[in-house]
Amino acid sequence: MPQIVIHQAKAQDPQSLAALCPFDAIEFADGILSINSGCRMCRLCIKNGPQGVFEYVEDARPGVDKSLWRGVAVFADQTGGQIHPVTWELLGKATELAVKIKQPVYCLLAGYNVAAAAPEILEYGPDEVYVYDLPELEHFRIEPYTAVFEDFINKVKPSVVLVGGTSIGRSLAPRAAARFRTGLTADCTMLDIRPDTDLDQIRPAYGGNIMAHINTPNHRPQFATVRYKIFSAPEKVAVPKGRIVRCEIAPERLASAINVLEVKPKRREVGIEEAEVIVVAGRGLKKREDLDMIRELAAALDGRVASTRSLIEAGWTEPRQQIGLSGRTVKPKLIITCGVSGAIQFVAGMNNSELIVAINEDEKAPIFKTAHIGIVGDMYQIIPALINKIREYKAAGHGSPAGCLQTCGGKA
Amino acid sequence: MRIAVCIKQVPGTAQVEIDEKTGVLKRDGVESKMNPYDLYAMETALRFKHDYGAEVDVITMGPPQCEAIVREAFMMGVDRGIILSDRKFGGADVLATSYTLSQGIRKAGNYDLIICGKQTTDGDTAQVGAELAEFLGIPHVTSVCRVLKVEDKSITVDLDLPMHIETAAIQFPCLITVEKGIFEPRLPSFKLKLATADRKIEWLGLKDLDDRNEMHYGLNGSPTQVKRIFPPESHSGRDMWKGSSGDLAARLFQMLKDKKFLQQAR
Numbered sequence: 001m002p003q004i005v006i007h008q009a010k011a012q013d014p015q016s017l018a019a020l021c022p023f024d025a026i027e028f029a030d031g032i033l034s035i036n037s038g039c040r041m042c043r044l045c046i047k048n049g050p051q052g053v054f055e056y057v058e059d060a061r062p063g064v065d066k067s068l069w070r071g072v073a074v075f076a077d078q079t080g081g082q083i084h085p086v087t088w089e090l091l092g093k094a095t096e097l098a099v100k101i102k103q104p105v106y107c108l109l110a111g112y113n114v115a116a117a118a119p120e121i122l123e124y125g126p127d128e129v130y131v132y133d134l135p136e137l138e139h140f141r142i143e144p145y146t147a148v149f150e151d152f153i154n155k156v157k158p159s160v161v162l163v164g165g166t167s168i169g170r171s172l173a174p175r176a177a178a179r180f181r182t183g184l185t186a187d188c189t190m191l192d193i194r195p196d197t198d199l200d201q202i203r204p205a206y207g208g209n210i211m212a213h214i215n216t217p218n219h220r221p222q223f224a225t226v227r228y229k230i231f232s233a234p235e236k237v238a239v240p241k242g243r244i245v246r247c248e249i250a251p252e253r254l255a256s257a258i259n260v261l262e263v264k265p266k267r268r269e270v271g272i273e274e275a276e277v278i279v280v281a282g283r284g285l286k287k288r289e290d291l292d293m294i295r296e297l298a299a300a301l302d303g304r305v306a307s308t309r310s311l312i313e314a315g316w317t318e319p320r321q322q323i324g325l326s327g328r329t330v331k332p333k334l335i336i337t338c339g340v341s342g343a344i345q346f347v348a349g350m351n352n353s354e355l356i357v358a359i360n361e362d363e364k365a366p367i368f369k370t371a372h373i374g375i376v377g378d379m380y381q382i383i384p385a386l387i388n389k390i391r392e393y394k395a396a397g398h399g400s401p402a403g404c405l406q407t408c409g410g411k412a
Numbered sequence: 413m414r415i416a417v418c419i420k421q422v423p424g425t426a427q428v429e430i431d432e433k434t435g436v437l438k439r440d441g442v443e444s445k446m447n448p449y450d451l452y453a454m455e456t457a458l459r460f461k462h463d464y465g466a467e468v469d470v471i472t473m474g475p476p477q478c479e480a481i482v483r484e485a486f487m488m489g490v491d492r493g494i495i496l497s498d499r500k501f502g503g504a505d506v507l508a509t510s511y512t513l514s515q516g517i518r519k520a521g522n523y524d525l526i527i528c529g530k531q532t533t534d535g536d537t538a539q540v541g542a543e544l545a546e547f548l549g550i551p552h553v554t555s556v557c558r559v560l561k562v563e564d565k566s567i568t569v570d571l572d573l574p575m576h577i578e579t580a581a582i583q584f585p586c587l588i589t590v591e592k593g594i595f596e597p598r599l600p601s602f603k604l605k606l607a608t609a610d611r612k613i614e615w616l617g618l619k620d621l622d623d624r625n626e627m628h629y630g631l632n633g634s635p636t637q638v639k640r641i642f643p644p645e646s647h648s649g650r651d652m653w654k655g656s657s658g659d660l661a662a663r664l665f666q667m668l669k670d671k672k673f674l675q676q677a678r
Contacts, residue, residue, distance in 0.1 A: 206533075
């Protein structure tokens, strides 16, 4: 493994050399310079230090035989037999990667009374779906699920394993990766694969202020988790080519020290602070009834309705819906302001939102200075047209897989 | 009952920047602090100390400077502090970190319960808890939002899942990771600061562990390698759209579709 070697004889001014390291990993004690555990191998000391003092030494270590590990596997994330849509997105990415290295795509489906979901999985293109349908897998409990994952990996020997960054995936993937003493990269936002099957993984760190490019060069399988909505779900294939493989596992391997006593559906009363999508009504709204249009748009986007202060003073909306210095501060993934001029007191409560779309007739409205996308136009024409388009899209079966409506509906 | 809480020292702010030229983190003048999520893990343990007389230890891995957060833990009421520090531990990824912690915990004692925070603010991976449980060979649950019952041989908790609250009983020994907000963390006490000023911290290096094979630790024991770090693409400039209402609606629809706002939220 690589290390940094210090050539003591060439070190002239040890104190200043110690200062080279931004991680305080260079120590000077008892007349000897040394590297402590803070070292991140950034090699800045080699780059910025005097020539020849610090040296990067790489010793070749026999790696894993990569030809023994083939294919890209996806864990099918499910609760109560309902497949989480991140699974489709991962199958799409897995297919893309597998085509590049000309290897198969596998899917692992584990649960109880879940076998019925396997044919649907095949429509997203994997070559084989491995199904473990067992009563011990009714609830997600870590020991039996890890045992099944281990069994699957030993059977298939995939080079890459993709797992959704869901609450299940974020618990299961690290456990399974540790069992194989291999690497796992969490919350990847980009994935690519090299001809030698090394997976290029890119993920944000430090709260998204930095991106890291990560490889797992000497271990297999290579685990990565990806959050929902990072990749796109592929179109279903007309004639699935894959096959379903029924798997058994010895019951004693499925023992668990966890006893699930109760599962209660969560009453999700999302306030505007927690909402991922917010539609804001402003003074441009002509009458109270027009709020229906705003509500409809929010419902279509699975979001919440908020407003500026003027509508609250008019008694059209509730104080808990107010955004701004005298109301709530929000930071949603998407905020659409409709007929909002953009007074400073309002903007201060929402300007950290990830994507700000402003609709206003007045091209000079201050909100356009804050918006990422400024739409100059009449909201009374644009919004109904937009709602229609979204309805048509959803009616065509996009965006809301079967079973979703009763779980997600009605909370907007 | 014996409890170990895993803690970590992290940069005091997430506002770190990258030097565009060298591609290296700018860390000048960045203060360190205890990972804020660990405060909830520690608070959970300290409630058990109060309610059930549990003994609470903290364990951390890091450079010598991380003594500061162990001292801070003492000021909150933690009984014992263990620091895993060795230059051989440096450059560890999730696997090597979890393995090192597991070795330290095995050395430190027989614990009934290990508590971890949800994640750290620097690595952000939320994986160490699950990997640590695997190396210790004990069950784990994540997303604990409420403790319902603590008994001799088990703990009953609520798990905060996306669509459900799940109630589960887990037998000891086990590992749990707790959500932010499970309890309100206490502030360090000045009285305890004085009382614990001389308390000895236990330092463990590679030579103190059962597995002394240095290939299992630090950079050597890390399957993942960071090839490079770089600044994220910034949300560039502002975009002004003009045109007929129909066109604007169509364009907005396309943008919402492309950015996946038309899919179900989960």
